[in-house]
Amino acid sequence: MSTIVVDHLSKIYPVAVKEAGFKGTLTHFFKRTYRQVKAVQDVSFQIESGEVVGFLGANGAGKTTALKMLTGLIHPTSGRVEVAGHIPFQRRSTFLSKVTLVMGQKQQLIWDLPALDSFKINGAVYGISDRALNHRVGELSEMLSLQGKLTQPVRKLSLGERMKAELLAALLHEPNVLFLDEPTLGLDVNAQVAVREFLREYNQRYGATVLLTSHYMADITALCKRVLMIHQGQLIYDGSLDRLVDRFSPCREVKVEFARPYSAHELSVYGDLQDVEKQSARFLVQQEGLTGAIAKILADLQVVDLTVSDPPIEEVIGQLFQAGTVAG
Numbered sequence: 215m216s217t218i219v220v221d222h223l224s225k226i227y228p229v230a231v232k233e234a235g236f237k238g239t240l241t242h243f244f245k246r247t248y249r250q251v252k253a254v255q256d257v258s259f260q261i262e263s264g265e266v267v268g269f270l271g272a273n274g275a276g277k278t279t280a281l282k283m284l285t286g287l288i289h290p291t292s293g294r295v296e297v298a299g300h301i302p303f304q305r306r307s308t309f310l311s312k313v314t315l316v317m318g319q320k321q322q323l324i325w326d327l328p329a330l331d332s333f334k335i336n337g338a339v340y341g342i343s344d345r346a347l348n349h350r351v352g353e354l355s356e357m358l359s360l361q362g363k364l365t366q367p368v369r370k371l372s373l374g375e376r377m378k379a380e381l382l383a384a385l386l387h388e389p390n391v392l393f394l395d396e397p398t399l400g401l402d403v404n405a406q407v408a409v410r411e412f413l414r415e416y417n418q419r420y421g422a423t424v425l426l427t428s429h430y431m432a433d434i435t436a437l438c439k440r441v442l443m444i445h446q447g448q449l450i451y452d453g454s455l456d457r458l459v460d461r462f463s464p465c466r467e468v469k470v471e472f473a474r475p476y477s478a479h480e481l482s483v484y485g486d487l488q489d490v491e492k493q494s495a496r497f498l499v500q501q502e503g504l505t506g507a508i509a510k511i512l513a514d515l516q517v518v519d520l521t522v523s524d525p526p527i528e529e530v531i532g533q534l535f536q537a538g539t540v541a542g
């Protein structure tokens with residue numbers, strides 16, 4: 215059974231336009247003109263109970279807007295959304311008790327209080343008994359390896375511990391539909407892995423349905439078999455991650471530091487040049503040509519350091535769009 219049903223969903227934001235200067239301010243004051251930002255355009259998909267789905271798109275593609283409509287924070291301009299059998303924007307308590315939204319860049323825990331105190335406040339808001347709350351905190355803090363960290367003020371926790379405590383707070387009411395917007399944003403690699411492992415275990419233990427956005431491809435590959443890809447508000451891909459990667463010959467990111475400066479013109483023959491600074495450069499190189507490209511860079515140029523990594527997901531997506539390899 216589909217837990218999430220999105221049917222021809224659109225969101226248009228009216229944005230006031232103001233011309234520069236005093237005249238512009240005066241005109242704006244008396245008669246406002248608006249332009250329309252089509253943040254989400256005619257998007258349809260369904261997510262089955264227990265699925266973990268990655269929601270991909272470059273900055274400004276419309277992911278957060280879609281998540282806000284799915285959680286009832288904003289009203290769609292048109293189309294229909296149903297989550298766990300509810301219309302989100304009605305904000306019924308039966309709906310709110312089933313879903314949670316975690317935004318990596320926003321925090322709900324109170325900075326100067328121990329996380330445990332914030333949990334008690336959340337518990338009261340959701341009407342969770344002390345006994346049930348203690349049990350839930352014990353279970354989740356064990357899964358998140360947070361024991362002993364919940365009685366110190368949140369400001370004293372590391373970023374990774376704080377994100378885990380944020381997750382704990384967001385899951386106290388036992389939601390089974392999780393909307394996660396960049397849950398690993400800014401975390402170091404170990405903390406990213408810990409959060410990922412937790413999400414996998416939570417999904418398996420509680421059969422939770424998860425829709426996840428992340429700029430870290432590793433989050434998506436570790437957790438999601440299926441991905442939705444949104445571009446300029448439109449859904450351009452809905453299918454398996456494997457098929458997406460198969461369809462696009464993956465690139466690697468090659469960062470090089472040189473002993474002397476080279477011009478962009480000189481460097482452009484070694485790969486798809488992304489940035490050049492004084493004595494460093496960053497390329498995207500197709501996987502199959504990687505060894506040859508590195509050998510040529512090392513042979514031709516005065517290299518001090520060279521690293522190869524996965525490119526940021528936005529660039530992978532950007533490449534996909536440029537190459538026109540992803541069709542609707």
Ligand SMILES: Nc1ncnc2c1ncn2[C@@H]1O[C@H](COP(=O)(O)OP(=O)(O)OP(=O)(O)O)[C@@H](O)[C@H]1O
Nearest residue numbers: 227229251253271272273274275276277278279280
């Ligand atoms: N409240 C708003 N008013 C006007 N325009 C908005 C508003 N919120 C978002 N937008 C615009 O809608 C578009 C989609 O934004 P959204 O935040 O949904 O993208 P996103 O995919 O989540 O991006 P990011 O990865 O950068 O968070 C962007 O052009 C953005 O500027």
